[in-house]
Amino acid sequence: MFLSICAFSLMDVIVKWSVDYPIGQVLFFRGFFGIIFYFFVIPKDRIHNFYKTQRPGLHFLRCISGLIALVAIFIALRKLPLATVVSISFAAPIFTTIFSIFLLSEKVGIFRWLAVIVGFVGILIITEPGISQMNVYYIFPIIFCLGLSYVAITIRQLSSTEPVWLISFYFSLSITLLSFLTIPQGWVMPSLNHFALLSLVGIFGGVANLWLSQSYKYSEVSLVTPLKYLALVFAIIFGYFIWEEIPTIKTLIGAFLVIISTLIIFRREIYKKKIITSKTIND
DSSP: OHHHHHHHHHHHHHHHHGGGSOHHHHHHHHHHHHHHHHTTTSOGGGGGGTTOOSOHHHHHHHHHHHHHHHHHHHHHHHHSOHHHHHHHHTTHHHHHHHHHHHHSOOOOOHHHHHHHHHHHHHHHHHHOOSSOGGGGGGHHHHHHHHHHHHHHHHHHHHTTTSOHHHHHHHHHHHHHHHHHTTGGGOOOOOOHHHHHHHHHHHHHHHHHHHHHHHHHHHSOHHHHGGGGGHHHHHHHHHHHHHHOOOOOHHHHHHHHHHHHHHHHHHHHHHHHHHHHHHHHHHO
16 A cells, blocks of 8 residues: 555656646556556466456446546646645545445445545535635546546446456556547657656556555555555645645645545444454354
8 A cells, every 4th residue: 555655646746747748648648658567467368368358338437437537636736736636635435435325325324424524524624615716626636536436436346357457457548548539639749758757657557556456455444544644745745845835724624634534434334344244254
């Protein structure tokens, strides 16, 4: 999980730095070099038919929701302070909880509903909804949370039959295909140094996704989940030293409420799984 957070944080920094390049061009580097990375992790016995899947429709929905989330976070990173974007992005589990009620027919108790309310209060504190021009950009990290929440639901469904690398491969492929549609809008020829940096967007994004999946697969969720909040520390450090961004008090207070909210949600999910497991063993 720690390595995953480091990779995601570095990817965010490069995306924020790449403001002189069209978003579609940055998406190409994220998708294409992500694809190249996944070819190194495909099992040898699947090389000849690695692309086969039992659930193409669900892959399509995962890719569409993922693309919406990715484009939204790229825009947010360019228009808002790094720490603000990261703080709001922590709210994704809140929306996942809501979606799980309608899409997975899960029952949500009073503690998780209270956590959802606390999380929304945190988002309101950070974004300060209003009519100012700058507030318009706060909608993008929220769109990211919505998209990522549906991604979490679809991955939960896909992972029962599909390997992690295949899920990630199709997503990177969809990013690359989308980026080609932006070519008519104009791309900028990068220098050799910039080409290397942009390529790291795909490499960091690819390895971060795999490391994140592996951390949840082999470690206790209660142990690895709190590590994700190191991303806020990295965002504050990078934002200050690179762009001289200093997070406001309201951002830190809102981030604290969002973090508390998501921790409660994770703890209740772990508790619920333990109850279900114990009942299954006893039965």
